[in-house]
Amino acid sequence: MKCLVTGGAGYIGSIAVKELITKKHEVIVVDNLSKGIKKLVNKKAKFYKLDLTNYKSLSKVFQKHKPEIVMHFAGYKAVEESMQNPEKYSDNVIGTANLLKCMNENKTKKIIYSSTAAVYKPHNKTVTETDELEPNNYYGETKRICEQMILWFSKIYGIKYTIFRYFNVIGDGGLNYIDPEATNVLPIIMEVVMNKRPELQIFGTNYPTRDGTCIRDYIDVIDLVDAHIKSLNKANNEIINLATNSGTSVKELVSEVEKALNITVPKKNKGRRAGDPPTLVASNKKAQKLLKWTPKISLKKSILATYKAYN
Numbered sequence: 001m002k003c004l005v006t007g008g009a010g011y012i013g014s015i016a017v018k019e020l021i022t023k024k025h026e027v028i029v030v031d032n033l034s035k036g037i038k039k040l041v042n043k044k045a046k047f048y049k050l051d052l053t054n055y056k057s058l059s060k061v062f063q064k065h066k067p068e069i070v071m072h073f074a075g076y077k078a079v080e081e082s083m084q085n086p087e088k089y090s091d092n093v094i095g096t097a098n099l100l101k102c103m104n105e106n107k108t109k110k111i112i113y114s115s116t117a118a119v120y121k122p123h124n125k126t127v128t129e130t131d132e133l134e135p136n137n138y139y140g141e142t143k144r145i146c147e148q149m150i151l152w153f154s155k156i157y158g159i160k161y162t163i164f165r166y167f168n169v170i171g172d173g174g175l176n177y178i179d180p181e182a183t184n185v186l187p188i189i190m191e192v193v194m195n196k197r198p199e200l201q202i203f204g205t206n207y208p209t210r211d212g213t214c215i216r217d218y219i220d221v222i223d224l225v226d227a228h229i230k231s232l233n234k235a236n237n238e239i240i241n242l243a244t245n246s247g248t249s250v251k252e253l254v255s256e257v258e259k260a261l262n263i264t265v266p267k268k269n270k271g272r273r274a275g276d277p278p279t280l281v282a283s284n285k286k287a288q289k290l291l292k293w294t295p296k297i298s299l300k301k302s303i304l305a306t307y308k309a310y311n
């Protein structure tokens with residue numbers, strides 16, 4: 001299949017590109033390299049450095065390659081930054097609008113879209129796909145708007161979609177990815193382990209959870225990409241959580257890292273951060289059923305793979 005991958009130089013996109021190439025698909029990558037790293041892009045993929053907000057350049061790529069399918073990873077994803085610089089995050093929406101326009105003009109059949117747990121209205125029960133949406137930050141809102149645009153383009157023009165809502169993505173897909181601007185907890189722990197930070201700050205130790213720290217659902221990036229590959233021909237016009245159905249607290253995660261690496265991670269308890277829900281764990285029943293997919297990588301394996309990447 002001829003597949004255009006946006007954000008294919010980023011953390012998840014670069015692994016998806018590698019997997020698509022392994023499975024003999026033809027891959028075209030577009031990425032503005034704002035955060036992506038060119039050397040992560042598999043040499044067999046055709047690469048274009050361009051910003052999705054530039055309709056003219058994007059349109060030329062579509063006209064030249066006529067992709068059959070799009071995997072749309074490109075986007076800005078830092079929650080805090082989205083509240084300080086919303087203009088930048090509006091590009092997530094403008095880029096997706098341009099992409100959908102190009103897809104329709106060039107008869108691209110399907111989009112596989114990277115959405116997020118941040119679209120949901122936070123609550124403490126296991127999240128299912130039909131739960132209420134109410135993002136509490138602008139990043140999540142841009143993702144919700146993009147989801148809605150995709151649904152409308154599907155309704156009006158018949159473009160197929162699989163929208164994936166990712167929970168906390170961790171691990172390494174064999175490309176030794178090091179997050180250049182770590183904001184997620186495992187890359188931050190790795191920076192502490194590598195002496196790039198003095199300690200891990202634990203934000204909130206008095207949440208109504210089993211040990212007082214926030215509980216999250218950590219999904220390995222290899223499992224995540226596997227679901228994308230499986231959705232090339234399946235799960236059309238579906239919205240699907242990608243999660244493990246089980247939660248790990250910050251303290252439990254740190255303790256897993258300490259056990260796996262046989263070290264002690266320096267840590268400091270801090271106050272709660274605004275907007276952090278105590279628990280965020282999702283059901284993956286829909287993914288299991290529609291994609292015949294199940295996450296296989298253990299937390300320990302994800303930690304060891306991440307550690308290897310940082311060494």
Ligand SMILES: NC(=O)c1ccc[n+]([C@@H]2O[C@H](COP(=O)([O-])OP(=O)(O)OC[C@H]3O[C@@H](n4cnc5c(N)ncnc54)[C@H](O)[C@@H]3O)[C@@H](O)[C@H]2O)c1
Nearest residue numbers: 007010011012032034035036051052074075077114166169
């Ligand atoms: N990593 C996670 O835990 C997580 C969780 C939920 C959702 N997501 C979503 O998954 C997608 C991929 O995430 P990631 O972790 O690989 O992020 P990433 O930042 O590593 O990759 C995103 C890529 O998109 C590129 N990009 C950004 N804006 C662009 C634009 N306007 N035009 C062209 N290229 C652009 C960046 O240079 C980068 O290479 C994102 O859309 C993100 O919102 C990620």
